[in-house]
Every structure is written in C-alpha cells, then in structure tokens.
Amino acid sequence: MAEKFKCSFCRREYDDPVSRAQCEIKCDQAKKKEAESERKERLIKEQRARKHEINDMAEKLRGLYEAYYRDYSSEMWIEVPDLFSDFGLLKSLFM
Numbered sequence: 001m002a003e004k005f006k007c008s009f010c011r012r013e014y015d016d017p018v019s020r021a022q023c024e025i026k027c028d029q030a031k032k033k034e035a036e037s038e039r040k041e042r043l044i045k046e047q048r049a050r051k052h053e054i055n056d057m058a059e060k061l062r063g064l065y066e067a068y069y070r071d072y073s074s075e076m077w078i079e080v081p082d083l084f085s086d087f088g089l090l091k092s093l094f095m
C-alpha cells in the first residue's frame with residue numbers, strides 16, 4: 001500500500017508530500033483569515049457594548065444631576081457637558 005500524506009489541518013490525504021504541503025498552506029491561510037474576521041467581529045461587539053455602557057452611565061449621571069439641582073437649586077448650575085471638561089469639579093459634586 002502506497003504511503004499517504006495527510007494535511008495536518010483538514011486531514012485530507014494526498015499521494016505526495018508536495019500536494020499535502022500546498023493543502024497545508026491553503027488551510028493555514030484560511031484559518032488565519034477566519035481568525036482575523038472573528039477578531040474584527042468581536043471588536044465591533046465590544047465597541048457596541050462599551051458605547052451602550054457609556055450611554056447608560058451618562059443617563060444615570062444626568063438623572064442624579066437633575067435630582068441634585070431640584071433639591072439644591074441654590075447651588076451653582078453647571079451644564080453636564082462642562083462636567084466632563086473639569087473632572088475635579090465633577091468629583092467635588094458627586095463623589
């Protein structure tokens with residue numbers, strides 16, 4: 001029985017080592033391409049989740065800030081966007 005050469009990725013059998021090597025190169029490239037597309041997909045999902053997290057926190061912050069203003073309206077009113085440009089001020093108000 002003649003020797004067979006198996007691709008170590010897809011296990012396909014060939015009659016000669018060169019054909020096997022060609023298959024391994026092809027399979028390796030396909031595997032790398034798939035890994036890269038999975039990586040990109042994962043990054044997009046992570047980005048969406050983090051945007052969602054920021055939006056949720058901003059909404060919560062806005063609620064807290066508005067409640068604070070309702071209860072202590074004599075305090076200086078600071079626009080929410082300005083809070084992010086002065087983190088020290090934000091901390092002094094809420095932390």
Ligand SMILES: [Zn+2]
Nearest residue numbers: 007010023027
């Ligand atoms: Zn293969």
